[in-house]
Amino acid sequence: MAKTIKLKLITGETALIDRTDYHLVKEYVWRRGGTENRYAASLLDLGDTITTIYLHRLVMCAGSKDIIDHINGNPLDCRKENLRFVTSSQNAANRTFTNNPFGYRGVCYFPKKRKFQARLMEGGGVFRSPYYKTPVEAARYYDKLARGLFGEYATYNFPEEGERGVIPKKSDNEDSED
Template sequence: MAKAQITCSVDDCNLKVRSKGLCGKHYDRMRAHGTTVFRTERTLSVRPVQIVGDVAYVTLTRGYHAIIDASDAQAIGTHNWSAFMGKRTVYAARTAKLEDSPFSGTIFLHREILNPANGFYVDHISGNGLDCRRGNLREATCAQNAQNSRRRKDNKSGLKGVSWHKQRGAWVAQISVHGKRRHIGLFPTKYEAHEAYKEFSKQVHGEFGRSA
């Protein structure tokens, strides 16, 4: 009399058989999807990276493309990258299993390229999160990264650091320094307020200051 199969018939799976030679995990997968192979185990086609001269274009999801140096194309082109919608710009990212952890996490293209020191951010000098050429990336602290951010979407003046002071009937210029709002002054026009903001930003934010 033939001996009953004890372990799952799937390679490298030593779990106890539930039905039809499969363990519970693989049996449920077969019933639901018609295959015992999980998505993370499938071989996915990698979208090609297009090299044009000194730059390369990485095809993302949602119709977006990221731009990188051609010298980084070989390393970056081994994975598929997706469009990650940030608050003020779009980034390129992928999901991967974290080291020494059973969980997956998000890996951003700009961090993959620059590989910053622990505790540091990667700042896009132009403010374009999809321009990941090394000349557009720099290490930054959290505060420096925030200083180079674009103006808020709810800014009604159209100029960074400038808002209307209804009680005073004038335009006010304000700036954030070390996480605290600092009052620069009141001005008759929003353009004068913005000029004051830009000048003050140069003094306190230096190269990380952004005026638009």
């Protein structure tokens, strides 16, 4: 018997859960919800109010202040082997996308200097690299900082074997076809 169950959402997608958690989730109607409709969510009618519950939080029995991270970056993969409790810094470090125009995580450009710098935040502090001529150099320095500060929780511009890489933002003029 398979240990993973494919849970069909009413929005057409499929979430993954452990067979041992099916009893927790079978009574709910699941759909996409939450931030950017990324997560599996269900509405719970409490009589005088309606609240949203999230599949990953339910299977981890997360408290209201707990942060749950999807290790592989797939918010519909709610198997316990893919979920872990993290700090907000660790969760931010594991984000799989970059939203800057250079396509590298943690890279800033300074027009007055015409140079690039890596920046990373941890515990309220900001870590900065020296200035570099290219975004690639700054991105490599970012990876060095991230490995030291976040280790397994980070995603990298230039991942080594077993590490997760960032997904660069597509530019506005890039074709959507492969």
